[in-house]
Amino acid sequence: MPHNHEELLKHIKADMPSDELLQDLGDLFKVFGDTTRIKIMYALYEDEMCVCAIADLLKMTQSAISHQLKVLKAANLVASRREGKTIYYRLADEHVKSIIGQGYEHLTE
Amino acid sequence: MPHNHEELLKHIKADMPSDELLQDLGDLFKVFGDTTRIKIMYALYEDEMCVCAIADLLKMTQSAISHQLKVLKAANLVASRREGKTIYYRLADEHVKSIIGQGYEHLTE
DNA sequence: TGAACATATGAGCAATCGTTCATATGTTGG
DNA sequence: CCAACATATGAACGATTGCTCATATGTTCA
Numbered sequence: 001m002p003h004n005h006e007e008l009l010k011h012i013k014a015d016m017p018s019d020e021l022l023q024d025l026g027d028l029f030k031v032f033g034d035t036t037r038i039k040i041m042y043a044l045y046e047d048e049m050c051v052c053a054i055a056d057l058l059k060m061t062q063s064a065i066s067h068q069l070k071v072l073k074a075a076n077l078v079a080s081r082r083e084g085k086t087i088y089y090r091l092a093d094e095h096v097k098s099i100i101g102q103g104y105e106h107l108t109e
Numbered sequence: 110m111p112h113n114h115e116e117l118l119k120h121i122k123a124d125m126p127s128d129e130l131l132q133d134l135g136d137l138f139k140v141f142g143d144t145t146r147i148k149i150m151y152a153l154y155e156d157e158m159c160v161c162a163i164a165d166l167l168k169m170t171q172s173a174i175s176h177q178l179k180v181l182k183a184a185n186l187v188a189s190r191r192e193g194k195t196i197y198y199r200l201a202d203e204h205v206k207s208i209i210g211q212g213y214e215h216l217t218e
Numbered sequence: 219t220g221a222a223c224a225t226a227t228g229a230g231c232a233a234t235c236g237t238t239c240a241t242a243t244g245t246t247g248g
Numbered sequence: 249c250c251a252a253c254a255t256a257t258g259a260a261c262g263a264t265t266g267c268t269c270a271t272a273t274g275t276t277c278a
């Protein structure tokens with residue numbers, strides 16, 4: 001007779017967040033799961049930056065950066081303001097730094 | 110004449126971690142970037158669990174869970190111990206909880 | 219030892235992702 | 249208004265990903 005875990009599962013299930021939230025969490029971390037986007041977030045760590053400066057910094061095309069900024073913005077990880085022709089992006093809140101910081105600690109401990 | 114940012118870039122560049130670390134960070138978050146793996150980590154939040162219990166809980170095949178546990182283990186996010194035929198997995202360290210916790214906060218604030 | 223159970227693994231496939239390329243939108247100064 | 253600049257966007261393509269299916273490995277007990 002195979003292994004039984006009804007009791008355990010009932011308990012764990014009760015403590016699990018909704019499927020929707022778990023999906024959203026996965027989607028959020030997916031945004032962190034790309035080197036280009038990590039670099040962009042690090043670039044914005046101390047101050048806002050315009051799109052072409054980020055592209056220069058990462059030696060990538062303006063288009064690639066713009067696509068990634070759109071992803072970051074959709075996840076509310078960056079925000080932007082316009083000043084003439086230029087659009088400046090910045091980190092949207094402190095969670096970005098603390099999430100990356102925790103990841104950094106996990107890697108370097 | 111296009112927009113110039115030599116000064117800014119020099120400064121930002123000096124503060125950026127190495128490309129290798131940035132790559133590793135992206136790879137780490139990629140592991141968090143999947144609903145199945147998030148669910149597994151949540152299931153292990155309070156206590157260790159065997160593979161078949163996780164499969165039951167998530168209503169997925171043993172094979173799918175096993176593949177994902179391998180990914181989690183490669184990233185040092187879970188650890189395991191054997192007890193007879195059964196193998197129990199647990200969260201490897203506190204960073205898992207704090208990373209997920211920060212993500213949770215970002216979503217629900 | 220061999221049958222039953224628990225887990226791991228490799229190949230294959232559909233789906234998703236990140237970039238490029240071409241082009242569109244928006245802004246400013248002459 | 250139009251040329252130059254800054255950014256955004258859509259289609260397309262190669263690469264990566266997560267699952268399934270079949271099967272292998274490892275463990276226990278009769």
